[in-house]
Amino acid sequence: MPAIPxxxxxxxxxxxxxxxxxxxxxxxxxxxxxEELERIFRGPTWSYLCLEAEIPxxxxxxxxxxxxxxxxxxRKDDGDLAAFVxxxxxxxAIVRREAFGNAREHICVYHRxxxxxxxSLTGVPFRRGVAGKGGMPxxxxxxxxxxxxxxxxxxxxxxxxxxxxEVEPLADYLGPVMTAHIERLMHKPIRILGYQRQTVFGNWKxxxxxxRDSYHGGLLHEFQNTFGISRVTQVGGARMDAxxxxxxxxxxxxxxxxxxxxxxxxxxxxxxxxxxxxxxxxYVPEFxxxxxxxxxxxxxxxxxxxxxxxxxxxxxxxxxxDEFDLVFTIYGYVDDTPQLQELRLAxxxxxxxxGYISMEDGEAIEIVxxxxxxxxxxxxxxxxxxxxxxxxxxxxxxxxxxxxxxxSYYAALMDMKPDGAIR
Ligand code: FES
Ligand SMILES: [Fe+2]
Numbered sequence: 001m002p003a004i005p006x007x008x009x010x011x012x013x014x015x016x017x018x019x020x021x022x023x024x025x026x027x028x029x030x031x032x033x034x035e036e037l038e039r040i041f042r043g044p045t046w047s048y049l050c051l052e053a054e055i056p057x058x059x060x061x062x063x064x065x066x067x068x069x070x071x072x073x074x075r076k077d078d079g080d081l082a083a084f085v086x087x088x089x090x091x092x093a094i095v096r097r098e099a100f101g102n103a104r105e106h107i108c109v110y111h112r113x114x115x116x117x118x119x120s121l122t123g124v125p126f127r128r129g130v131a132g133k134g135g136m137p138x139x140x141x142x143x144x145x146x147x148x149x150x151x152x153x154x155x156x157x158x159x160x161x162x163x164x165x166e167v168e169p170l171a172d173y174l175g176p177v178m179t180a181h182i183e184r185l186m187h188k189p190i191r192i193l194g195y196q197r198q199t200v201f202g203n204w205k206x207x208x209x210x211x212r213d214s215y216h217g218g219l220l221h222e223f224q225n226t227f228g229i230s231r232v233t234q235v236g237g238a239r240m241d242a243x244x245x246x247x248x249x250x251x252x253x254x255x256x257x258x259x260x261x262x263x264x265x266x267x268x269x270x271x272x273x274x275x276x277x278x279x280x281x282x283y284v285p286e287f288x289x290x291x292x293x294x295x296x297x298x299x300x301x302x303x304x305x306x307x308x309x310x311x312x313x314x315x316x317x318x319x320x321x322d323e324f325d326l327v328f329t330i331y332g333y334v335d336d337t338p339q340l341q342e343l344r345l346a347x348x349x350x351x352x353x354x355g356y357i358s359m360e361d362g363e364a365i366e367i368v369x370x371x372x373x374x375x376x377x378x379x380x381x382x383x384x385x386x387x388x389x390x391x392x393x394x395x396x397x398x399x400x401x402x403x404x405x406x407x408s409y410y411a412a413l414m415d416m417k418p419d420g421a422i423r
Contacts, residue, residue: 006031007416013377014418018388019407021379024372027203033321039414040300041067041318044167046153046160046174048302048315049073049083051329053157053190059102059117065317066161066301071150072096072106073159076117081154083161084119084147095147106147119147155179156186158313160298174298175241177392181248181296184287185304185311189334193345196328196352200362202369204318205410207326210361211297212402214238214249215384220364223356226273227281229293229308236293237395243412244390244405245299250291251397279346280356283308299409307357309340310347322369328352382407389422 010032015021026032041047047066050073054062061074063086070086072095088095088108095108095115105122106115114123121142129135150161153170160170171179200207210216217224218231225231236251275281283292286309294306303314311332317325328351332344351358372380385399390408394401411417 007035007414011411011416011418013379014411014416014421015379017418017420018390018422019404019411020382020387022382022407023377023379024375025377027206027369028321028373028375030321033203033318035414037067037318040410042069042163043413044162044164045300045413046162046167046170046298047300048298048313049152049159049161050315051157051190051192051313051331052081052154052159053192053331054100054329055081057102059104060100061096061103061106062100063096063098064315066150066163067318068320069163070094071161072119072147073152073161074103074117077104081152081159082118083150083152083159084115085150087147088113089121089145089147115147119149121146156182157190158182158186160302174246175243177239177241177248178246178296178298181294181304184289185306190311190331191334191336191341193330193332193341194348195330196348196355198326198328198353198358198362199319199323200326200365201323202362202365203321204316204324205406206365206368207316207324207361208297208300208406209403210365211295211303212238212247212249212406213400214251214295214397214402215399216364217397220360221357222360223350227275229281229350234397236397237393238399238402239393240390240402240405242392243409244392244402245409246297247402247405248294248296249397249402250294252290252292277346279343280350281308282343282347284340284343299406305351307350308347309344310350311344312348312351326358328358 013023013025049064050062055075058075058077058079061072064071064073071083072086073083076082086095088110090111090113093108093110095106104117112125113121116122124136127136150163152159152161155170155174214236234251238247238249240247292308296304301316305312305314312328312330315327319325330348332341350356353359382400382403385394385401390401390405408423
């Protein structure tokens with residue numbers, strides 16, 4: 001008898017049709033993870049690669065990952081972007097090992113096969129052999145043996161790519177909500193300020209849940225709570241695209257209840273704590289909508305953050321079912337004053353592996369991952385905010401609705417919807 005596909009087997013585990021219960025096994029099943037790499041990261045999705053500002057000049061390239069697949073993204077001499085799998089067509093060696101560079105061609109170190117800026121094979125040493133002996137067969141066709149190319153597209157300088165031959169255009173994939181948000185963040189030319197990287201020992205989906213969960217912000221993050229950066233009582237909410245695959249959570253400084261006074265001065269929420277460097281709490285207004293904190297995600301691997309004046313993208317790179325890396329790219333705008341640039345850099349200490357915020361997210365994910373390992377039938381609970389049909393927009397922060405949105409799109413893509421699933 002043929003084995004039941006893992007997705008078919010796990011599909012029956014959903015306890016409810018509205019994704020308000022998530023079986024813990026979904027974070028741990030090795031076979032499911034292999035399916036995710038194929039159906040999601042190599043499937044009909046657009047993955048975030050980098051920012052165009054990282055590769056401004058002809059020949060600039062950077063190495064990155066889509067799922068677990070190494071990828072080079074580059075700007076060709078004609079100014080267009082290209083992306084290809086960073087794995088030699090000959091024997092599979094990594095072709096580009098540096099994080100960044102500038103090159104007109106890419107040469108594999110192993111047997112020196114040479115590739116053009118778009119990944120096409122242009123040279124094979126000893127292709128005709130030596131003294132008429134050896135070499136490649138006459139019918140060897142370099143055109144058939146280049147590096148595997150990805151479709152690449154940029155939205156306002158944010159670069160995405162896909163492996164899928166059949167996929168909707170990037171603008172349709174992002175949809176109006178996410179497109180408007182990217183346009184908002186990238187409303188003028190940006191400058192890269194730096195990078196941080198964090199390894200988390202947990203399943204990658206726990207992170208995509210974490211960023212969609214705005215209600216943990218003022219509870220888990222003692223720093224945010226103490227110093228009033230993110231409070232569950234603030235005016236805020238979340239918006240999603242029609243398929244609920246991306247999300248934008250936002251909050252303004254205003255309180256929905258009566259708490260503004262409480263956080264007026266640095267440290268007032270807790271009189272034992274004072275900041276030596278008050279710049280972490282400063283805010284130079286820069287968006288007309290008054291939103292001081294926005295966290296958004298593009299399925300499956302991108303997060304955009306605006307925490308006060310700290311702007312960054314986060315790229316999620318899964319490393320097996322139990323581990324992932326986060327790469328933070330911190331940026332500002334080209335026309336920032338030196339003081340504003342300094343402020344952004346100071347505030348970037350809130351994120352990353354030693355930051356006041358991301359460190360705790362990493363720890364929260366790891367304790368969930370550890371405690372749920374080996375669970376065959378039990379589930380986590382996502383009832384905060386609403387049950388049943390998933391709305392495209394919620395106007396409060398005490399909600400886990402966007403996490404249910406993530407799972408509904410995940411289930412559709414993985415062919416794992418529960419019978420009678422709500423949308
Ligand atoms: S593996 Fe790259 S040239 Fe042989
Ligand atoms: Fe968090």
